[in-house]
Amino acid sequence: MESKAITKIGVLTSGGDAPGMNAAIRAVVRCAFYYNLEVYGIYRGYEGMIQNDIRQLNSSDIAYVLERGGTFLKSARSAEFRTPEGRKKAYENLQQHGINGLVVIGGDGSLTGAHLFYKEFGIPAIGLPGTIDNDLSGTDNTIGFDTACNTAIEAIDKIRDTATSHDRLFFVEVMGRDSGFIAINAGIGSAAAATLIPEKKMPVEALIDRLNTRAKAKKQANVVIVAEGGKSGGALEISKKVKKYLPNYDIKVTILGHLQRGGSPTSYDRVLASKLGVSAVEGLMQGKCDVMAGVINNKVVYTPIKRAIVDDKEVDEEDFRVAKILST
Ligand SMILES: Nc1ncnc2c1ncn2[C@@H]1O[C@H](COP(=O)(O)OP(=O)(O)O)[C@@H](O)[C@H]1O
Numbered sequence: 001m002e003s004k005a006i007t008k009i010g011v012l013t014s015g016g017d018a019p020g021m022n023a024a025i026r027a028v029v030r031c032a033f034y035y036n037l038e039v040y041g042i043y044r045g046y047e048g049m050i051q052n053d054i055r056q057l058n059s060s061d062i063a064y065v066l067e068r069g070g071t072f073l074k075s076a077r078s079a080e081f082r083t084p085e086g087r088k089k090a091y092e093n094l095q096q097h098g099i100n101g102l103v104v105i106g107g108d109g110s111l112t113g114a115h116l117f118y119k120e121f122g123i124p125a126i127g128l129p130g131t132i133d134n135d136l137s138g139t140d141n142t143i144g145f146d147t148a149c150n151t152a153i154e155a156i157d158k159i160r161d162t163a164t165s166h167d168r169l170f171f172v173e174v175m176g177r178d179s180g181f182i183a184i185n186a187g188i189g190s191a192a193a194a195t196l197i198p199e200k201k202m203p204v205e206a207l208i209d210r211l212n213t214r215a216k217a218k219k220q221a222n223v224v225i226v227a228e229g230g231k232s233g234g235a236l237e238i239s240k241k242v243k244k245y246l247p248n249y250d251i252k253v254t255i256l257g258h259l260q261r262g263g264s265p266t267s268y269d270r271v272l273a274s275k276l277g278v279s280a281v282e283g284l285m286q287g288k289c290d291v292m293a294g295v296i297n298n299k300v301v302y303t304p305i306k307r308a309i310v311d312d313k314e315v316d317e318e319d320f321r322v323a324k325i326l327s328t
Pocket residue numbers: 014015016046076077078079080081082083106107108109110111112113114116130131
């Protein structure tokens with residue numbers, strides 16, 4: 001491949017950390033070295049870009065990181081980067097280091113920032129979808145989503161043991177800011193009694209009907225998965241509403257929270273992150289910019305960031321249908 005003008009790549013992770021971010025950084029660095037490019041680690045996302053927390057990376061920085069959760073570059077949510085003044089400071093720091101290509105690994109917010117920054121200052125940037133939420137278009141799965149689903153399912157399996165042993169009804173809240181991808185996968189994968197996601201409203205009466213039907217069918221375990229951010233409220237609110245209808249049920253609530261974000265990435269996330277890290281560097285070398293690299297039907301695809309961040313990726317109707325069939 002013929003090298004274009006890119007000589008120094010800056011890489012950062014931003015927003016919520018996701019398992020596989022380290023694998024993606026490693027792939028960016030490895031691939032850049034393969035093509036004799038320099039790589040600069042920008043620490044703490046856009047916050048580090050503004051504060052000039054930028055250091056050149058070498059091979060030892062990426063030893064034994066592939067298998068680790070979190071991000072060794074650290075992550076942050078930066079309010080200052082949302083301001084034109086903050087972004088100008090960030091640009092000046094990149095200029096000082098001679099960085100002429102950027103790889104931004106993060107979720108919808110981070111990629112929105114990357115798009116804006118490219119529009120304002122013209123430094124070629126490629127985004128990689130790094131978030132457990134899976135709420136980006138232009139890729140079947142985001143980096144970290146598979147691991148988060150596995151973690152949630154493992155936790156729900158354990159809760160199910162207690163639900164069955166004590167004939168209890170559990171409401172388990174999973175993450176996914178305004179998106180039900182983790183919930184629907186965890187629901188199907190853990191034989192949930194019902195799955196409540198922000199994209200599809202389920203009236204409490206319908207949930208009660210479902211639970212009554214299951215009681216008649218002598219279903220043993222009752223675990224209801226609730227995605228955070230749903231219009232009907234979180235697991236706690238919903239459990240209170242249900243208690244009014246079913247006062248004799250022994251109801252418990254578990255909020256899985258941040259344990260879903262950590263941990264060693266699954267093989268799926270390691271491979272996805274590795275492929276995308278290489279695609280980011282090669283994409284920059286080919287002159288691509290303001291795009292997100294993703295994998296659709298097992299093929300790497302570059303989607304304009306503006307398109308990838310549009311809030312239109314929804315839980316597959318078919319998944320929802322399957323979840324419903326299997327829970328009744
Ligand atoms: N509209 C925006 N303009 C500029 N920067 C943004 C914008 N939206 C998000 N960002 C930057 O990206 C960071 C991460 O976004 P956030 O939504 O918190 O996480 P994620 O990228 O995981 O979705 C924000 O803290 C901010 O610095």
